[in-house]
Amino acid sequence: MLPFARISVIGLGLIGSSILRAVRESMPTVALTGHDADPAVRARVVTLGLADDVADSAGAAVIDADLVILCVPPGAIGAVGRAIAEDVPADCVVSDVGSAKAGVLAELVAALPGRAVVPAHPVAGTEHSGPDAGFASLFRGRWCIVTPPAGADEAAVARVCAFWERLGSQVERMDAAHHDRVLAVTSHLPHLIAYTIVGTASDLEEVTASEVIKYSAGGFRDFTRIASSDPTMWRDVFLANRDAVLEMLQRFTEDLTMLQRAIRWGEGDTLFDLFSRTRAVRRSIVEQGQDDPAPDFGRRH
């Protein structure tokens, strides 16, 4: 049995459009409605034929849905929740896909009193944005973390879990606050660092921009991929998960300061010990199928 029959996706970028494609492929009888605040994106989704109907307002898009998934940046979640509140059917489940959960959960619960709110976070994506960047297999083999509030409707939670499993994901349930701390270290801090280092490299006077680009294969280019992710979404993620990000950043800075001191004083053993330890983490990630074991991400040589 299908967990939902009439799904509405609000926000039709990389994630939203990938959900439309994945539902079409794995649950072809589901009725799909979509809306995006940008008329150009709406027109593109019509052209691509990703939904049965693309509505001109969020409210019109959700009016007949049994699942609404908000795929907008975290900073827009509250406003969109309030905008659809009148039109969301009473028995409809409302979810999202954002990378910061505790604040978003509180905003959605406040905006949609009496509705089943079951936030979710598919840990999947690429550095590209927009409806053309999406693809049906994006969530396959990836984790999706579901963070229902205390006292959630368990039937609604089970249906959201079943939905993500149908898209090929492995589902894990987690407290929203704990999710935000885990993602602060596995995703938000890496993005902040990558954005910073790409900025630092661009600002050097005596090393030219063309040199930075030419010799980027030594490590820098990997950071530029991460640092080309959607700016609006990432701004909102850092603001929405401020406390956990600042705490992880503080730990990172302490560790970096220790290495800085080791380099300054020529303490090779301190460096060697850390550099040996980090190899084991990589091995586990590859063993657990969370990354490609091909050298250099399988880049062509």
Add this chain to the structure above:
Amino acid sequence: MLPFARISVIGLGLIGSSILRAVRESMPTVALTGHDADPAVRARVVTLGLADDVADSAGAAVIDADLVILCVPPGAIGAVGRAIAEDVPADCVVSDVGSAKAGVLAELVAALPGRAVVPAHPVAGTEHSGPDAGFASLFRGRWCIVTPPAGADEAAVARVCAFWERLGSQVERMDAAHHDRVLAVTSHLPHLIAYTIVGTASDLEEVTASEVIKYSAGGFRDFTRIASSDPTMWRDVFLANRDAVLEMLQRFTEDLTMLQRAIRWGEGDTLFDLFSRTRAVRRSIVEQGQDDPAPDFGRRH
């Protein structure tokens, strides 16, 4: 005409063994000799059939060479230079492949008086180590930076440049000190940051190691690839290029502190401006063929 006829490679790991393979493929008539300090590595190279002769000592490996390439960690360069000094033929060119050049150049010039020393740095590699990790096409389409000392024998410099072009590289000549500043930002700082963040993530108490690994697709896994590079080599690189690394690290820390403050005070515009700027750098790297344009490094989904 071949730039060299009898090439000796000292250090037979990822880079050294890739040079042997690449020479075999592109210049099959060249006589290849090799040596590695580790007997197991020597035996493996014999089994793989990568050289005409694998010598038991560095001196014996270079005795008949017209090009010697030292592919050992920067910290071992001086000792290896002194070890082969007696046996390097008078007209032989000595080069290396290290990622830090000014200190290495001074050590080699001191160890090998009267010989033509022409250091080089192929900006290529993977996170894997050892003779089995090498492959012939590693240097193809990548940059190789040649950093001869002031007053170098120009004929020797031209031959080293021609050698790397035969392996498929694009060659650029640079002052050793400038090279070290460029690589500090495009390679050394990214590696230091990656090692740090992987260490920070491993040390958290309330987020388990299994959670870090499970949800690593959100960005963290890319850092683990870089942080699984050879620990000995990277320890030596940081110690050998201390001043430039510390300076770049200082700039990075300043920039990170500014972002930290922006997150703390909710200054979204500061974040958005940087995040938009860094996208352009990525675009240039892809346009100039220095990285794979496929989303997510072309990882399978």
